Amino acid sequence: MCKLPTNKIQEYIELLKIVKKRLESHNQILTINKSNILEILFENSEHLSAEDILKLSRTKHNNSLKVTTIYRTLNNFEAYGIVDSIIIDDKKRYELAYFKQPHYHLYCQSCHKINEFESLEIHNKFLENLKNIEFRPTNFNVIINGVCEKCQ
Structure with a gap:
């Protein structure tokens, strides 16, 4: 253990x-x-x-x-x-997958570190927009590529 x-x-x-x-x-x-x-x-x-x-x-x-x-x-x-x-x-x-809140991945293209960004508001907006186009997601991942503060 x-x-x-x-x-x-x-x-x-x-x-x-x-x-x-x-x-x-x-x-x-x-x-x-x-x-x-x-x-x-x-x-x-x-x-x-x-x-x-x-x-x-x-x-x-x-x-x-x-x-x-x-x-x-x-x-x-x-x-x-x-x-x-x-x-x-x-x-x-x-x-x-357990104990996780809806979150998004922030990927630094310089140091290759992955950070997480939690936002229930953004998650709910995603779901609301998907409902409007009659699409039912089973899972989704969002990866935002960029450069972290440390590498800027």
């Missing part, structure tokens, strides 16, 4: 319960490998690629997790609504 600050333990336990139920509904169980990947995503606020998760897993868990296992797990997690992904610079990056 991961070493979390006290204020994050309850959130992590809640996440595990949700993920276990979601996996069980697809006739899967929460294996050690899946748990390790979930833990890495929970502990990191960054948007991680499969390769990032592989490096962190080898450092943290000293295991022989294979990149194919990570890709398969992430694909399943995404299909089951456990993670969301975005593609930046032809690389797929993942973040947990």
